[in-house]
Amino acid sequence: MSALFERVALIGLGLIGSSIAHAVRRGGLAHEIVGYARSPETRKTAARLGFLDRVTDTAADAVEGADLVILCIPVGVIGAVTEQIAPSLAPGAILSDVGSVKSSVIAQALPHMPDYAELIPAHPIAGTEQSGPESGFAELFDNRWCILTPLPTNKPESVAKLRRFWEGLGSQVDTMDAAHHDQVLAVTSHIPHLIAYSIVGTASDLETVTESEVVKYSASGFRDFTRIAASDPTMWRDVFLHNKEATLEVLGRVTEDLFALQRAIRWGDGDALFERFSETRAIRRGIVEAGQDTASPNFGRGKPPTE
Amino acid sequence: MSALFERVALIGLGLIGSSIAHAVRRGGLAHEIVGYARSPETRKTAARLGFLDRVTDTAADAVEGADLVILCIPVGVIGAVTEQIAPSLAPGAILSDVGSVKSSVIAQALPHMPDYAELIPAHPIAGTEQSGPESGFAELFDNRWCILTPLPTNKPESVAKLRRFWEGLGSQVDTMDAAHHDQVLAVTSHIPHLIAYSIVGTASDLETVTESEVVKYSASGFRDFTRIAASDPTMWRDVFLHNKEATLEVLGRVTEDLFALQRAIRWGDGDALFERFSETRAIRRGIVEAGQDTASPNFGRGKPPTE
Numbered sequence: 356m357s358a359l360f361e362r363v364a365l366i367g368l369g370l371i372g373s374s375i376a377h378a379v380r381r382g383g384l385a386h387e388i389v390g391y392a393r394s395p396e397t398r399k400t401a402a403r404l405g406f407l408d409r410v411t412d413t414a415a416d417a418v419e420g421a422d423l424v425i426l427c428i429p430v431g432v433i434g435a436v437t438e439q440i441a442p443s444l445a446p447g448a449i450l451s452d453v454g455s456v457k458s459s460v461i462a463q464a465l466p467h468m469p470d471y472a473e474l475i476p477a478h479p480i481a482g483t484e485q486s487g488p489e490s491g492f493a494e495l496f497d498n499r500w501c502i503l504t505p506l507p508t509n510k511p512e513s514v515a516k517l518r519r520f521w522e523g524l525g526s527q528v529d530t531m532d533a534a535h536h537d538q539v540l541a542v543t544s545h546i547p548h549l550i551a552y553s554i555v556g557t558a559s560d561l562e563t564v565t566e567s568e569v570v571k572y573s574a575s576g577f578r579d580f581t582r583i584a585a586s587d588p589t590m591w592r593d594v595f596l597h598n599k600e601a602t603l604e605v606l607g608r609v610t611e612d613l614f615a616l617q618r619a620i621r622w623g624d625g626d627a628l629f630e631r632f633s634e635t636r637a638i639r640r641g642i643v644e645a646g647q648d649t650a651s652p653n654f655g656r657g658k659p660p661t662e
Numbered sequence: 663m664s665a666l667f668e669r670v671a672l673i674g675l676g677l678i679g680s681s682i683a684h685a686v687r688r689g690g691l692a693h694e695i696v697g698y699a700r701s702p703e704t705r706k707t708a709a710r711l712g713f714l715d716r717v718t719d720t721a722a723d724a725v726e727g728a729d730l731v732i733l734c735i736p737v738g739v740i741g742a743v744t745e746q747i748a749p750s751l752a753p754g755a756i757l758s759d760v761g762s763v764k765s766s767v768i769a770q771a772l773p774h775m776p777d778y779a780e781l782i783p784a785h786p787i788a789g790t791e792q793s794g795p796e797s798g799f800a801e802l803f804d805n806r807w808c809i810l811t812p813l814p815t816n817k818p819e820s821v822a823k824l825r826r827f828w829e830g831l832g833s834q835v836d837t838m839d840a841a842h843h844d845q846v847l848a849v850t851s852h853i854p855h856l857i858a859y860s861i862v863g864t865a866s867d868l869e870t871v872t873e874s875e876v877v878k879y880s881a882s883g884f885r886d887f888t889r890i891a892a893s894d895p896t897m898w899r900d901v902f903l904h905n906k907e908a909t910l911e912v913l914g915r916v917t918e919d920l921f922a923l924q925r926a927i928r929w930g931d932g933d934a935l936f937e938r939f940s941e942t943r944a945i946r947r948g949i950v951e952a953g954q955d956t957a958s959p960n961f962g963r964g965k966p967p968t969e
Contacts, residue, residue, distance in 0.1 A: 431932075455882075480882045483959030484946070490959070499881055529878075539871050544882035550857060551883075553919045555942040561915070564846050570948040571836075574806055575762075575787045575851035576858075576890050578955045583883050585946035588939035595927045595935055606924055608868070610917060612860045617913055620902045625738075628902055632895035635862040639791075639892035641877040648885045652790030652797070654961035 359520050360385040364421035366414050366436060368392040368401045369587075370482060371453045372427030373491025375524065376406040381493040382523040391417040392488070400488045415443040423520065425477075426452040431593035434463030444472040449513055451477045455540060455590070457504040457533035459597035465506075475517050476504045478536065479526060480544075484585040497525035498646055504533040541601035545594055546609060548583050549602065552591070555584040666827050667692040671728035673721050673743060675699040675708045676894075677789060678760045679734030680798025682831065683713040688800040689830040698724040699795070707795045722750040730827065732784075733759040738900035741770030751779040756820055758784045762847060762897070764811040764840035766904035772813075782824050783811045785843065786833060787851075791892040804832035805953055811840040848908035852901055853916060855890050856909065859898070862891040 363385040365372045372390065379385050390407040391414045392398050402410045411417040418424050418440045428436055433454060444450060450472055454460045457476050468474050481499035483490065501521040505514045518528045531539075558569045558577065569577060595602055619627040642648045649655045670692040672679045679697065686692050697714040698721045699705050709717045718724040725731050725747045735743060740759060751757060757779060761767045764783050775781050788806035790797065808828040812821045825835045838846075865876045865884065876884060902909055926934040950957045 480879045482882070485959050500878055502879070535870075539875050539879055540882060542865050542868060542871050543876055543879045543884040547861060547883035547887055549923055550861060550920070551886075552939050552942055553923055554854060554857060554916055555945055556938055557912075557915050557919045558849050559941070559945055561849060561912075563842075564849050566945065566948070568846050569850055570945065570952050570954065571807055572787045572809070572846060572850045573949045573952075573954050575789070575847060576854035577850040578949050579858075579886055579890055580854055581942070581946040581949055581955070582961060583886055584939075584942040586939075588936050591939050592932050592935040596930055596932050599927055599930070603924065603927055605864075605868075606920065606927075608864050609861055610920055610924075612864045613857070613913065613917055616856055616860055617910065617917075620906055620909060620913075623903055623906070625899050625903050628899040629895050631863055632859050632891075632893075632898050634866070635859055635888070635891040638862055638866055638873065638877065639888040641873070642880045642885050642888055645877050645880075647877065647880045648888070649963050652792050654889060654963050656956050656961050 358383060358386050359516060359523065360423045362387045362389060362421040362423075364417040364424045365390040365407070365427055366417060366424065366440065367427035368397050368407075368488045369427060370486050370490045370495075371479065372425075373401065373404070373406055373488045374481075374493065374495040375425060375427065375453075375491075377491055377493035378496055378524040380406065382525075384520060384523045385423070389417045389421065397488050404488060406491070414440050418443040418445075418448075420445055422448050423517075424448060424450045426450070426454075428452075429590045429593040430454040430456050430459060430597045431589075433460050434467070437464040437467045441467040441469055444469060446471040448472040449517060450474050451517060453477060453479055455544060455594050456598040457536045461504075461506065461533055473509055473513050474506065475509055475514060476533065477517065477521065478502045478504070478540070479521070479524075481526075482586075484582045486587045494525065496521070499526055501526040501528050502536055503528060503530045504536050505530060537598050537601045538604075541598060541605045545598055545602045546605045548586060548591055549595065549606065550609065551580040551584040554580050665690060665693050666823060666830065667730045669694040669696060669728040669730075671724040671731045672697040672714070672734055673724060673731065673747065674734035675704050675714075675795045676734060677793050677797045677802075678786065679732075680708065680711075680713055680795045681788075681800065681802040682732060682734065682760075684798055684800035685803055685831040687713065689832075691827055691830045692730070696724045696728065704795050711795060713798065721747050725750040725752075725755075727752055729755055730824075731755060731757045733757070733761075735759075736897050736900040737761040737763050737766060737904045738896075740767050741774070744771040745774045748774040748776055751776060753778040755779040756824060757781050758824060760784060760786055762851060762901050763905040764843045768811075768813065768840055780816055780820050781813060782816055782821060783840065784824065784828065785809045785811070785847070786828070786831075788833075789893075791889050793894045801832065803828070806833055808833040808835050809843055810835060810837045811843050812837060844905050844908045845911075848905060848912045852905060852909045853912045855893060855898055856902065856913065857916065858887040858891040861887050
């Protein structure tokens with residue numbers, strides 16, 4: 356594939372930013388990849404790892420002359436950073452992002468946009484529980500979905516170009532409106548993370564069971580929750596602050612359902628429990644068939660080392 | 663290792679029963695492994711797979727002459743099955759089990775025990791989301807914990823022998839009293855399963871988000887919950903019916919904590935969210951260091967960082 360963009364600028368060089376850089380290079384999607392991170396430490400690490408052609412000392416320097424700029428930063432600082440870089444955006448540039456919330460990104464960024472550049476929000480549904488410039492890798496987006504939430508004012512050819520870019524990173528691409536995106540992600544991502552954080556936190560707070568017992572016997576289910584509860588706290592704080600309505604709505608559903616199960620346990624209603632527990636295998640099967648998880652038992656953690 | 667037991671009888675040939683058979687053979691822990699399952703289909707599959715020396719047509723036939731009998735059946739039928747096999751237990755035989763709940767197993771089984779045999783309850787903390795005789799494998803218990811909850815009346819040498827047996831299957835062995843076991847497992851296993859069932863069920867019940875969207879975008883967190891929500895419904899119904907007090911207690915804590923988080927979201931209390939989300943990484947690290955989970959991102963599902 357010939358390069359889609361002359362210069363891609365990445366603002367923020369954590370797991371997602373660094374993975375985009377690796378994948379842009381793998382796909383030959385840009386002639387130059389430049390990047391900036393707020394922390395000097397991160398910039399130094401990025402320079403050492405060499406996944407960028409150039410690390411800049413300011414966000415404005417990175418943005419200058421780039422035809423694609425991607426904000427790979429927590430949702431809570433989208434407004435401030437857009438305000439800061441907007442004057443440096445090149446005519447015709449596309450400004451995009453990778454935030455887990457889309458309505459708020461639009462509300463924060465759009466007021467700062469010059470009329471000669473376009474905001475096209477995006478959200479790659481991919482990640483690991485790790486953070487930082489050393490955790491990125493080129494295959495992160497392969498066979499994962501990326502959701503674009505274009506604005507009515509976007510040029511179709513700009514949206515098509517960003518779509519081809521994400522396809523070049525290995526993703527399948529969907530488009531939907533921002534409000535619907537935020538509802539979907541509340542279900543598939545935000546509330547699962549909140550619950551994982553909650554149960555892992557609760558488990559380490561009990562008087563009758565020690566933390567060392569929780570750790571030892573975690574293979575019985577608990578350990579599955581600890582992976583996503585090890586995700587970046589700043590990123591997740593911002594998600595909940597910026598997707599309040601949808602997450603509260605889904606959380607209300609979940610607690611309602613938990614109360615129904617609690618009642619079934621209290622009254623010994625085995626049929627209700629059995630029915631609930633029987634409905635859920637199909638959705639697991641669907642996820643495996645859609646290539647969104649492994650079919651191997653225990654996520655393919657595999658047979659533990661024998662000796 | 664020379665054979666610890668003359669004849670091991672397995673009642674129930676699902677994931678755990680069949681895995682014990684494979685591991686007994688691997689370790690040379692018994693001269694003969696016999697087994698029985700209620701379903702003729704399961705018995706036929708077990709015979710075809712050949713992980714037993716002998717498949718019997720009744721539970722009593724399997725138990726006869728065995729010096730170790732292990733019930734690998736749902737907790738809800740422990741009483742009935744013990745009553746049925748008790749008259750066939752050999753003098754000096756150990757009757758054990760693999761149930762996820764221990765106080766109830768003792769309450770159900772003990773009244774039926776003849777005074778010339780011993781009940782020593784056990785619980786291997788190991789499993790996958792799969793079920794049935796074809797899902798078993800010899801390595802399932804390697805480096806996992808097995809908890810024994812001996813009775814005050816057990817002979818120390820019998821407990822020591824059962825401990826060596828589980829070590830021979832690959833496990834590390836702990837002992838504790840049954841009531842404490844049930845509290846620990848409520849935290850590490852039962853409530854995580856209940857919550858996983860609940861959130862997976864809730865997600866497929868929403869009006870605004872389709873099930874196909876949930877499946878497509880599940881890599882953003884949701885898919886982690888679907889694995890344990892694909893576990894055997896009968897087994898899990900019985901767990902909650904037979905560990906009512908401890909599961910209700912822990913569930914009460916979790917919902918209380920969820921309400922606190924809900925309140926923090928509603929009031930935009932970012933500090934409270936950040937603090938909660940920062941406490942949970944250490945426990946993940948502890949689990950990885952204890953060898954109870956993989957350190958690879960995404961449970962090692964995906965490609966790890968290349969360099």
